[in-house]
Amino acid sequence: MTYTPFIPEKTSESVAVYPGTFDPITMGHLDIINRGLTLFDRVIVVVAVNSSKEPLFKVEERVEMIRECFPDDADRVETDTVSGLLVDYAYTRGAKAIIRGLRAVSDFDYEFQLALMNRRIEREVETVFLMTGFRWIYISSSIIKDAARHGGDVSGLVPDHVCERLRQRFMQGR
Numbered sequence: 108m109t110y111t112p113f114i115p116e117k118t119s120e121s122v123a124v125y126p127g128t129f130d131p132i133t134m135g136h137l138d139i140i141n142r143g144l145t146l147f148d149r150v151i152v153v154v155a156v157n158s159s160k161e162p163l164f165k166v167e168e169r170v171e172m173i174r175e176c177f178p179d180d181a182d183r184v185e186t187d188t189v190s191g192l193l194v195d196y197a198y199t200r201g202a203k204a205i206i207r208g209l210r211a212v213s214d215f216d217y218e219f220q221l222a223l224m225n226r227r228i229e230r231e232v233e234t235v236f237l238m239t240g241f242r243w244i245y246i247s248s249s250i251i252k253d254a255a256r257h258g259g260d261v262s263g264l265v266p267d268h269v270c271e272r273l274r275q276r277f278m279q280g281r
């Protein structure tokens with residue numbers, strides 16, 4: 108069989124979207140964004156709706172916490188929100204890829220499903236999986252919120268300003 112190479116057109120700027128609930132952003136998410144920036148010219152961090160979750164922070168608060176992480180990289184890291192289909196958003200923003208982080212094998216089933224569904228809806232957007240740094244494989248936003256809710260020290264697992272927001276939020280609830 109003769110192989111006919113398919114060479115896609117090179118776009119001038121490579122853009123990826125990194126979606127998630129980010130309730131709140133953690134060092135694990137930041138690790139993935141930094142890895143993404145070594146591969147793409149620009150990463151758009153998108154606070155998206157996961158209909159099965161009830162977030163602690165409002166969308167605007169989550170966006171603010173993400174923006175505070177990148178005061179100097181504003182041209183390479185953008186933060187936005189999406190309320191509709193993620194792939195439609197990625198396509199209209201000219202993004203070629205959706206970045207997702209993988210921590211453990213347990214992430215795979217869900218990520219596989221999500222990636223295939225996204226591809227079925229929009230074939231021109233690829234999903235790229237990046238391995239989270241080893242020291243973040245056990246954390247998630249939920250486990251951090253749970254620890255913080257019960258007065259546990261989560262410093263080092265989230266940026267300082269996020270740590271402070273968690274502290275304030277749970278003090279209000281007491």
Ligand code: COA
Pocket residue numbers: 126127128129130133134135136139155156157158160191192193194208209210221224225239243246247248249250
């Ligand atoms: N480090 C630490 N934690 C990580 C991580 C990393 N590198 N990568 C993922 N996680 C954690 C998150 O903190 C989160 O924890 P939580 O469940 O305790 O909140 C969990 O893993 C997975 O969350 P996240 O990466 O935020 O994804 P999500 O499942 O909340 O988001 C969306 C899924 C939002 C991307 C998906 O629902 C979506 O695309 N929605 C838009 C609507 C749409 O297009 N739907 C159709 C999809 S086919």
